[in-house]
Amino acid sequence: MPKTDADSFTRPASPAEPAYKALTRHLPEPRFVPLPGYTRIAQAQMLARAEAFYRTMDQRRTTRHFATDPVPKRLIELAILTAGTAPSGAHRQPWRFVAIDDPRLKARIRAAAEEEELKTYSERMTDEWREALHPLGTDHVKEHLTDAPWVVVLFAEKFGLRPDGSHRKNYYVDESVGIAAGLFVAAIHMMGLVTLTHTPNPMGFLRELLGRGTNEKAVLVLPVGYPRPDAKVPELRRLPLEAIAQWNA
Numbered sequence: 001m002p003k004t005d006a007d008s009f010t011r012p013a014s015p016a017e018p019a020y021k022a023l024t025r026h027l028p029e030p031r032f033v034p035l036p037g038y039t040r041i042a043q044a045q046m047l048a049r050a051e052a053f054y055r056t057m058d059q060r061r062t063t064r065h066f067a068t069d070p071v072p073k074r075l076i077e078l079a080i081l082t083a084g085t086a087p088s089g090a091h092r093q094p095w096r097f098v099a100i101d102d103p104r105l106k107a108r109i110r111a112a113a114e115e116e117e118l119k120t121y122s123e124r125m126t127d128e129w130r131e132a133l134h135p136l137g138t139d140h141v142k143e144h145l146t147d148a149p150w151v152v153v154l155f156a157e158k159f160g161l162r163p164d165g166s167h168r169k170n171y172y173v174d175e176s177v178g179i180a181a182g183l184f185v186a187a188i189h190m191m192g193l194v195t196l197t198h199t200p201n202p203m204g205f206l207r208e209l210l211g212r213g214t215n216e217k218a219v220l221v222l223p224v225g226y227p228r229p230d231a232k233v234p235e236l237r238r239l240p241l242e243a244i245a246q247w248n249a
C-alpha cells in the first residue's frame, strides 16, 4: 500500500533539490489527505463495471428532438456537480454553467442563435463544412432551444479576476472545460435524459444575454430533457477500437 500520510510528501531539504524548489519556499506547505473513498475491487468486478459502463455510454446519442416535459432542477444540479468533478489545469476549475428554464430567456436565446446560425449556414460555412454536416440533417432552425425544459450554457473562464481587478491566469482551459463537458454529457445520459452539444457560433451573444463577465467565453449550449417520442437520430457508426487506439509504438 502506498503511504498517503502528509509526511511522505513534505518537500525534501536535500542538497540535490532542484533550484526551482526555492522559488516557492515562501508559500505555505501544501497539504495532503489520504486518497478518499478508494478501495481496490476484484478484477472480475472491474471488468463487469467497465463493460457495463461502456455499453451504457455506447447507447448515448446526441438528440435534437426534445419533449417539453419538465425536468427537476436537482437533476441539472447533479449533472453540473458531476461536471465539476473534472480534472483541470492547476485545479483552476475554469468552467461555469448557466442553467436556464425561463421560457422567455430560452426564446431570446433561440432567436439570437437562429439569427447567427442563418448567417453561418448561408454565408460563413465553407462548402466542405456544409457537406460534412449534411448527414446530420441540421439547419439554422433550433426548436430544441425552446422545447427542452433546460438549456445549460457552458462558459470557459479564460482567466480569473482578483478582487482588485487584476487577472489570475488559468491553465489548459480548453482541455479542462472539454473534460467537464464530457462528464456533464455522461451524467445526463446516466440519469436517463438526453442532451445536444450545440455550438451556435459565434456565441458572443450568450455572454451579453446571460450577463457574464468579459473573462468568460461561451463554449457549448446544452439543451437537456426527455427525447420526444418520435425523436430520430442520424444513422452513424463509431470508429472501432483499432482505429482509435494504439498499443505501444
Ligand SMILES: Cc1cc2nc3c(=O)[nH]c(=O)nc-3n(C[C@H](O)[C@H](O)[C@H](O)COP(=O)(O)O)c2cc1C
Residues within 6 Å of the ligand: 060, 061, 062, 063, 064, 136, 138, 196, 197, 198, 199, 200, 233, 236
Ligand atoms: C464541440 C461539439 C460541437 C457540436 N456542435 C453541434 C451543433 O452546433 N449542432 C448540432 O446539431 N450538433 C452539434 N454537435 C453534435 C455532433 O454533431 C454529434 O456529437 C456527432 O454527430 C456524433 O453524434 P452522437 O453524439 O449521437 O454520437 C456538436 C458536438 C460537439 C462535440
